[in-house]
Amino acid sequence: MRKIKIGILLAAALMLLIGCSKSMDIHKTSETILATLTFDDEMILASESVVDNLYLLPETGVEDYVVYVSGSGATANEFAIFKVKDNDAATAVKTALATRVETLTTNFENYVPDELNRINNKLILQKGDYVLFAITNANADVQDIFSNALK
Numbered sequence: 001m002r003k004i005k006i007g008i009l010l011a012a013a014l015m016l017l018i019g020c021s022k023s024m025d026i027h028k029t030s031e032t033i034l035a036t037l038t039f040d041d042e043m044i045l046a047s048e049s050v051v052d053n054l055y056l057l058p059e060t061g062v063e064d065y066v067v068y069v070s071g072s073g074a075t076a077n078e079f080a081i082f083k084v085k086d087n088d089a090a091t092a093v094k095t096a097l098a099t100r101v102e103t104l105t106t107n108f109e110n111y112v113p114d115e116l117n118r119i120n121n122k123l124i125l126q127k128g129d130y131v132l133f134a135i136t137n138a139n140a141d142v143q144d145i146f147s148n149a150l151k
Contacts, residue, residue: 061089
């Protein structure tokens with residue numbers, strides 16, 4: 001009888017844990033961002049090799065990601081969603097994103113200085129096991145889409 005009670009308690013705890021963990025389909029969320037926002041440049045899905053060149057991501061801890069960048073390179077438009085294993089990986093991703101912002105600032109300050117305002121208003125946000133990065137003219141909309149995807 002005691003084993004049955006323990007089993008029931010463990011099952012209830014597991015159900016509670018599963019119910020409390022929020023997940024998101026990062027690919028669907030990024031498609032929603034693309035469909036909702038109007039970009040002043042074509043956005044293209046970055047390949048793995050491009051992502052490797054743009055970000056100094058940790059070798060472990062990033063489970064999945066979606067990165068969209070400016071197709072022409074003439075604007076700083078960029079957004080990404082990362083699914084991470086734990087808080088340590090999230091911290092490492094946020095550090096990589098800060099480095100990316102520094103690189104973009106350096107690249108655009110003499111090339112297209114008007115883009116610096118967009119870069120300076122970047123959005124780096126962690127919610128649970130997800131990290132959002134956005135450099136757009138509508139970061140508040142991107143944040144809303146991201147937050148709603150986790151509800």
